Each structure stands twice: as C-alpha cells, then as structure tokens.
Amino acid sequence: MIKKRTVKKSQELKSSLPVGFMADKNGAGLLFKTVDPGQPELYLIRGKTGLRFTQPKTKVEIVTALRQKAKIGPYQHLAVSACDKGYFMSFIQKGKTADSLVGAVSKDLKRFSITGKISKVQERGTLVPNYKLNGKYCIYFGQGSLKTAFSPDLKKWKISELACLAPRSSYFDQASLTVLMAGLTSNGILVVYDCSYKQNGRQTLQIGGALFSLSDPNNLIWRSEVPLWEELRDIGSPELYPLGAVSLNEEILVYFTTKAGEISVLTIHQPFPSVRAKKVFASLKRFYNNPIIVPNEANDWEADATFNPAALYDNGKVHILYRAVSKGGLSSFGYASTKDGLNIEKESIELSYVPREEFEGIHTRPSQRTDLYKSGCGWGGCEDPKLTAIDNKVYLTYVAYNGYSHPRIALSTIEREDFLNKQWNWEKPKLISAPGVVNKSGCILPEKVKGKYVIFHRIFPHILIDYRDDLRFDDGRWLEAKAKITTRPGMWDSRKLSVGATPIKTEAGWLVIYHAVDDRDDTRYKVGAMILDLKDPAKVLYRTTNPILEPDEHYENEGKPGVVYPCGAVVLGEELFVYYGGGDRVVCCATAQMKQLIKSVKKDKAVSYQLKKVVCS
Known part of the structure; x- marks a missing residue:
C-alpha cells in the first residue's frame, strides 16, 4: 500500500x-x-x-x-x-x-x-x-x-x-x-x-x-x-x-x-x-534453426499459418499439436513429433484434429465472418491448443470460434494409447466456458490438488482459476473464477496475462510459462515465468519482473508483428523446451537449463518501497 x-x-x-x-x-x-x-x-x-x-x-x-x-x-x-x-x-x-x-x-x-x-x-x-x-x-x-x-x-x-x-x-x-x-x-x-x-x-x-x-x-x-x-x-x-x-x-x-x-x-x-x-534475470535461448514448423502450401489445411503449439512428452518423444490455418482461414490442429525436442520428424506431420461442431464454425457463411485478426489470423475453427495427460487420458483444451460470436473454451479427450498411435479418436468436444464472454487459454493442471481438478482460464485481463470434482462438465456449470492471478500495474504484464504452457511440477512449485501484454506496449506479446504453490496453485511464490522472451526476431514479426505466444513446454533431461508461436505464423522453440531457470525465477524479486503518511506544519 x-x-x-x-x-x-x-x-x-x-x-x-x-x-x-x-x-x-x-x-x-x-x-x-x-x-x-x-x-x-x-x-x-x-x-x-x-x-x-x-x-x-x-x-x-x-x-x-x-x-x-x-x-x-x-x-x-x-x-x-x-x-x-x-x-x-x-x-x-x-x-x-x-x-x-x-x-x-x-x-x-x-x-x-x-x-x-x-x-x-x-x-x-x-x-x-x-x-x-x-x-x-x-x-x-x-x-x-x-x-x-x-x-x-x-x-x-x-x-x-x-x-x-x-x-x-x-x-x-x-x-x-x-x-x-x-x-x-x-x-x-x-x-x-x-x-x-x-x-x-x-x-x-x-x-x-x-x-x-x-x-x-x-x-x-x-x-x-x-x-x-x-x-x-x-x-x-x-x-x-x-x-x-x-x-x-x-x-x-x-x-x-x-x-x-x-x-x-x-x-x-x-x-x-x-x-x-x-x-542475472531468467531468460530463454532460441533454437538457432527457428522456426521448426512453417506453413506448407502442399497441404491446404496448413497452407496459411502454423503456430501456437501445445506439447506433451511421452514414450520417448515430444508430441506437438499446433494450430494450422488453411487457405480459407479455418483453423484445425496439426501433429508433429521430435525425439530431441528441436528437430521435427517431417514424416510425422499430419492433420490430427478438425472442427466438427457448430460452435467451431463448420457451417459459418462467409458473410458472417469478422476480421481475420480478431482471433489470430483465421476466421474460425479450433485455436490455441493445450495438452494435459492424466492417468491414461490426454485432455485437449482449446479456443472454439465460429467466426462471429465470442470465442469460448472447448474440451475434448482421447485415450493415451490412441494418441501415441496417432489414431485420432477424439471424444465429442463440449464448450466449458459461459456464452457471451470472451474466454481463452484454458489449461488443466496435470494433478489434482486437495481432491480437485484445477483449471486455468482467462477472461480479460486476469488468469482465473476453477476447481472441479471431475472433468465431465455435465452438471450445467460453466468455468468459474474461484481464484485469480492478476496483472501488475506498471510492469511488463500490466494489461493482460494468460497461462501459456501446461504447468510443470518441480520441487519449487508449479512452473508456469505465461504470456502477457503491457499497457504501455500493447502491440507486443511477451513471455514470463512464475512458480505457484504445489498445494495452492492460486498462490504465486515467484514471478519474473522482466520478460524471459520478447518478440525481437524477424520470424516473430512477420504475419502479425510482435508476437511470441507459448502453448506448450516439456522437460527433457535437465533442459526445459518451450514451444511458441512466432508472429501468428510459425512454430518456434526456446530452451533453458531447468535448474538455472528455477533458481533465477526464485531470485528475481522486484525492489520497491512503501511510504507512510505524515503531516507537516
């Protein structure tokens, strides 16, 4: 105060x-x-x-x-x-x-x-x-x-x-x-x-x-x-x-x-x-050969843009689900894999998830569509995926957009075995956020906390947190805001922030790679890190005072300028791999030594001073 x-x-x-x-x-x-x-x-x-x-x-x-x-x-x-x-x-x-x-x-x-x-x-x-x-x-x-x-x-x-x-x-x-x-x-x-x-x-x-x-x-x-x-x-x-x-x-x-x-x-x-x-501030180091996935005109479904990748490590590989935009502007999800976290196995790339519902815009007429950049660089479909593995299931949360109404969070699941075998038997998706409100960046914590599933989501400008007994969403209740992580006035994340990658469990707490925008620089998305309490994910233990990645490279400023937008992160050995969209057009990767990153985030405390009130005469 x-x-x-x-x-x-x-x-x-x-x-x-x-x-x-x-x-x-x-x-x-x-x-x-x-x-x-x-x-x-x-x-x-x-x-x-x-x-x-x-x-x-x-x-x-x-x-x-x-x-x-x-x-x-x-x-x-x-x-x-x-x-x-x-x-x-x-x-x-x-x-x-x-x-x-x-x-x-x-x-x-x-x-x-x-x-x-x-x-x-x-x-x-x-x-x-x-x-x-x-x-x-x-x-x-x-x-x-x-x-x-x-x-x-x-x-x-x-x-x-x-x-x-x-x-x-x-x-x-x-x-x-x-x-x-x-x-x-x-x-x-x-x-x-x-x-x-x-x-x-x-x-x-x-x-x-x-x-x-x-x-x-x-x-x-x-x-x-x-x-x-x-x-x-x-x-x-x-x-x-x-x-x-x-x-x-x-x-x-x-x-x-x-x-x-x-x-x-x-x-x-x-x-x-x-x-x-x-x-020494926490930071990420870009892969020298970025971007790792680019649009491919040979495949209509990913001809216009490939970006905002979710990631999941399982069975010796990093599995990447990325947003792909077709020539017609419809968003779906492509799949790619990599053994070393950086070099994509080209033969692995294929279409893995397509819009199937009215709320994903499958019947939207061209006359109903709004500005291309209202939701990335497409007019509708399935956008900005997040992956969470719990038990023998893989949960997919994403933004469903029909091209004209408020973007909302949707949820689908798939059996782990089917996911690893690329048998795309996804369950019928369902909307889990309320109508009439723009809600994005839905993400499920990989473990229950106090017997509850923890779901992060974002209604401008803060990260909101809901706790649920199950993930069926058949009780008629939409996502709620039982807790929140707020913006910070005067800092680089003062305008809005969202969970980027699915949180990673560490000894220090839940490591969250997030993206945010500054009120004073509101055209640029930047990346930061925070550590949440293991037993109370609404409690922020540590948070970077500076971005750990900013949109400075040319491939982060072509398409939609000024965007680095993480949607996935995994740990391979001692190294953290963060996957992000560059300029709403390409998939990129940046890395950091896990122990050093955690150490830097824990030490990165803002210096500020309080003032008391006195009256002089």
Missing part, C-alpha cells in the same frame, strides 16, 4: 511558491520565493527531518558575476548540493527564446554567486554532492534522457556525448525522464528520477532509481525494474509536479507541488540496502 503525506504551509508561507529543496548534515531545506509582483524574494527554511520546516526563514540572495542582485523571478527548479567550496546551486533560468541551466556557489547558503551557464544545457540538473572524479565535479541533467557534465571549477563544463540513462520501451519508465536527485551511497552514485505521465485525463506519478559507478558516473550498474513509488491520480484531482528529492537519514524524500504551491512529500525508506552490481 502506498501512502502520501502533505506538507502544510504556515500562514507566512501561503503567499509563496516552493522552488527547490536541499539536504546536508544539518537536515533538509525548503527554498521558496515570494509571489510579490514587484520583486520576488528567495528564502530558505530548514527542517531536521525534511517533513517539518519550522525553523526561522533565511533570506537568500543570488548575485551576478558583476555582484549585482539577480532578479529571481524567472528562476525555477533550484537544487543545492554540498561540495568542497561550500554549496553549489543549479537552477533553470527562463528565457524568451530558450531556457538555461545556471550554476552558483555559496559558502553560507545566504549569498550565491553565479558561476555561469552550464554549457548549452536547457534542462534541470543536480550536482553529485561531495564528489569529484579526477579533480572534476559531476552533474546529472536532462529531461527525456539523462546526461552528465564535468567541470574542474564549477564554471566551465564539458557535456558527455552519450546519454547515461534513457527511457525504456516496455518498462514503467518509457516516458520522459527528469532528474530529481543525485547522491552518494556505498554502492555508487544514486540518481532518482521522475517518469510520470498523463493519459486519458489521468496522471500517473512514477519515481525510478538508477545506480552509477563511483569510478565512472556514466557506467550504469543497476536500475529499478519497477517504480520505487507509483500512484494513479483520480480524474479531476490537482496535477502534481516534481520539485526535487533529497537523501536524508537513510531515506529518500521526494517532493511534489501543485500549481497552487501545495507540497506533497513521499518517503522511500532504507533506499537500496543491498544493491548488487549485476543481476
């Missing part, structure tokens, strides 16, 4: 506007200027905790190189850092044609002498306090991407050519970055930045963090995978603007203000207590 706190201004401060913050060994300081239309004045008021500013205010003067009092009216975004010359202030000077970042030094916080403009910088910046590298001071600045600049005397600055921190596609900080603070830690230089954005009339506030090497301030050694703090503002609530941030008493204080000058303060407790220079 994230909480915020508001700084109450005294009657004396109500006719003023906050313009910046600072912190040193004596506590925090709030810089504010009066709103006198004639000649605004700048003041500093101190507070030991950064939450209560109650000490007497001190007037602050800024003088030019000619020792004339500067007019502070156009000065914004003041940031003060301690250094060997006393204190260094950076601020934005608003200009008629362009803004400038300006520097000034002071020995006593009462009188600052302007040292000049910081090269051609127009964005806000902050000096790394009490820090020099080879005799040079360092400042971080920017709005969009962040850069560094170095100076031997705080007067002449040289800007680094390349950005040290840029927005990241598919992450919470894909919007413009604004530096709020730079501070020293035992692990490196900590940079706190704002990456808030506004969409559909609602403001989302987000704070990120990054750590740079003490020996090279451009060398990024750590970056937060999730926001250090995030809040979705209500429509109509006052918009908040970032004032700055300070490090004080092993906490980060982040300050926001409204246009009216009201200040909100956020505390991030014990920042970065154990940051590691390197973090």
Whole structure:
C-alpha cells in the first residue's frame, strides 16, 4: 500500500511558491520565493527531518558575476548540493527564446554567486554532492534522457556525448525522464528520477532509481525494474509536479507541488540496502534453426499459418499439436513429433484434429465472418491448443470460434494409447466456458490438488482459476473464477496475462510459462515465468519482473508483428523446451537449463518501497 503525506504551509508561507529543496548534515531545506509582483524574494527554511520546516526563514540572495542582485523571478527548479567550496546551486533560468541551466556557489547558503551557464544545457540538473572524479565535479541533467557534465571549477563544463540513462520501451519508465536527485551511497552514485505521465485525463506519478559507478558516473550498474513509488491520480484531482528529492537519514524524500504551491512529500525508506552490481534475470535461448514448423502450401489445411503449439512428452518423444490455418482461414490442429525436442520428424506431420461442431464454425457463411485478426489470423475453427495427460487420458483444451460470436473454451479427450498411435479418436468436444464472454487459454493442471481438478482460464485481463470434482462438465456449470492471478500495474504484464504452457511440477512449485501484454506496449506479446504453490496453485511464490522472451526476431514479426505466444513446454533431461508461436505464423522453440531457470525465477524479486503518511506544519 502506498501512502502520501502533505506538507502544510504556515500562514507566512501561503503567499509563496516552493522552488527547490536541499539536504546536508544539518537536515533538509525548503527554498521558496515570494509571489510579490514587484520583486520576488528567495528564502530558505530548514527542517531536521525534511517533513517539518519550522525553523526561522533565511533570506537568500543570488548575485551576478558583476555582484549585482539577480532578479529571481524567472528562476525555477533550484537544487543545492554540498561540495568542497561550500554549496553549489543549479537552477533553470527562463528565457524568451530558450531556457538555461545556471550554476552558483555559496559558502553560507545566504549569498550565491553565479558561476555561469552550464554549457548549452536547457534542462534541470543536480550536482553529485561531495564528489569529484579526477579533480572534476559531476552533474546529472536532462529531461527525456539523462546526461552528465564535468567541470574542474564549477564554471566551465564539458557535456558527455552519450546519454547515461534513457527511457525504456516496455518498462514503467518509457516516458520522459527528469532528474530529481543525485547522491552518494556505498554502492555508487544514486540518481532518482521522475517518469510520470498523463493519459486519458489521468496522471500517473512514477519515481525510478538508477545506480552509477563511483569510478565512472556514466557506467550504469543497476536500475529499478519497477517504480520505487507509483500512484494513479483520480480524474479531476490537482496535477502534481516534481520539485526535487533529497537523501536524508537513510531515506529518500521526494517532493511534489501543485500549481497552487501545495507540497506533497513521499518517503522511500532504507533506499537500496543491498544493491548488487549485476543481476542475472531468467531468460530463454532460441533454437538457432527457428522456426521448426512453417506453413506448407502442399497441404491446404496448413497452407496459411502454423503456430501456437501445445506439447506433451511421452514414450520417448515430444508430441506437438499446433494450430494450422488453411487457405480459407479455418483453423484445425496439426501433429508433429521430435525425439530431441528441436528437430521435427517431417514424416510425422499430419492433420490430427478438425472442427466438427457448430460452435467451431463448420457451417459459418462467409458473410458472417469478422476480421481475420480478431482471433489470430483465421476466421474460425479450433485455436490455441493445450495438452494435459492424466492417468491414461490426454485432455485437449482449446479456443472454439465460429467466426462471429465470442470465442469460448472447448474440451475434448482421447485415450493415451490412441494418441501415441496417432489414431485420432477424439471424444465429442463440449464448450466449458459461459456464452457471451470472451474466454481463452484454458489449461488443466496435470494433478489434482486437495481432491480437485484445477483449471486455468482467462477472461480479460486476469488468469482465473476453477476447481472441479471431475472433468465431465455435465452438471450445467460453466468455468468459474474461484481464484485469480492478476496483472501488475506498471510492469511488463500490466494489461493482460494468460497461462501459456501446461504447468510443470518441480520441487519449487508449479512452473508456469505465461504470456502477457503491457499497457504501455500493447502491440507486443511477451513471455514470463512464475512458480505457484504445489498445494495452492492460486498462490504465486515467484514471478519474473522482466520478460524471459520478447518478440525481437524477424520470424516473430512477420504475419502479425510482435508476437511470441507459448502453448506448450516439456522437460527433457535437465533442459526445459518451450514451444511458441512466432508472429501468428510459425512454430518456434526456446530452451533453458531447468535448474538455472528455477533458481533465477526464485531470485528475481522486484525492489520497491512503501511510504507512510505524515503531516507537516
């Protein structure tokens, strides 16, 4: 739970506007200027905790190189850092044609002498306090991407050519970055930045963090995978603007203000207590000879696309059931097998499951069909299979689509012996999800839990879980949502997620390979992993903070761009094989060492901090 706190201004401060913050060994300081239309004045008021500013205010003067009092009216975004010359202030000077970042030094916080403009910088910046590298001071600045600049005397600055921190596609900080603070830690230089954005009339506030090497301030050694703090503002609530941030008493204080000058303060407790220079994320390695199954014009039933493969290991082979789309757009399932998990036995390929029911579109007229890409790249049939072996039966769950109504989950079964002998004696399929609702990604857990069958399914946007006494579905009840696994706001799986492959039992728990979409990158499907409790599959023990596979290869962007869509996974020896559809057109495979993947998923914990509410007066 994230909480915020508001700084109450005294009657004396109500006719003023906050313009910046600072912190040193004596506590925090709030810089504010009066709103006198004639000649605004700048003041500093101190507070030991950064939450209560109650000490007497001190007037602050800024003088030019000619020792004339500067007019502070156009000065914004003041940031003060301690250094060997006393204190260094950076601020934005608003200009008629362009803004400038300006520097000034002071020995006593009462009188600052302007040292000049910081090269051609127009964005806000902050000096790394009490820090020099080879005799040079360092400042971080920017709005969009962040850069560094170095100076031997705080007067002449040289800007680094390349950005040290840029927005990241598919992450919470894909919007413009604004530096709020730079501070020293035992692990490196900590940079706190704002990456808030506004969409559909609602403001989302987000704070990120990054750590740079003490020996090279451009060398990024750590970056937060999730926001250090995030809040979705209500429509109509006052918009908040970032004032700055300070490090004080092993906490980060982040300050926001409204246009009216009201200040909100956020505390991030014990920042970065154990940051590691390197973090190994779970990932999958693509087969070098991908794709492993491609459309075949010689077979009409698989001439247009072959993708989204289910997989089952039995009797020394990996058995693959993949979605195949005919020239006419009807989806059915093809069969293929492989002994090593990668190289398909070409002679094994054959049609294994065809639409047979009205709800699969066998009598749908062309005039009834809707957009091809409403459900993959076909207009109807049997789509996106999942296979589960229980006892001597193989259960097939899939999406049944007639071309015009809501796609629903269907179930069919076959005897194990018939399946292995490729005698496709499938039972009559039945719909198991409710009408009038799009429900996909149905999948049955390979074992009962507490005497119940466990079925995963997806009604936008979450994974839903049902528990049933049997799998006959003859009681008139549709799939229900007795539990769910939710999306994660601000992360790569924030928009929607579904179980991809049938879960695999491990000592750590049920390994689930899943696919998801990000609100900020909603045209790309990505793959992640989670581990569920063996005795309570609704309980997520571990979950990757980053995708383990993204649609970056050309064959994942031809057909329908930006799709990696797993439907099957098996374990061969010590290795995990994940089978997925690439670009809604081809079948691909990616692998990982099972022990290493489990280890990485268990260690992959997002770093985030909570805030408590206080009121300052």
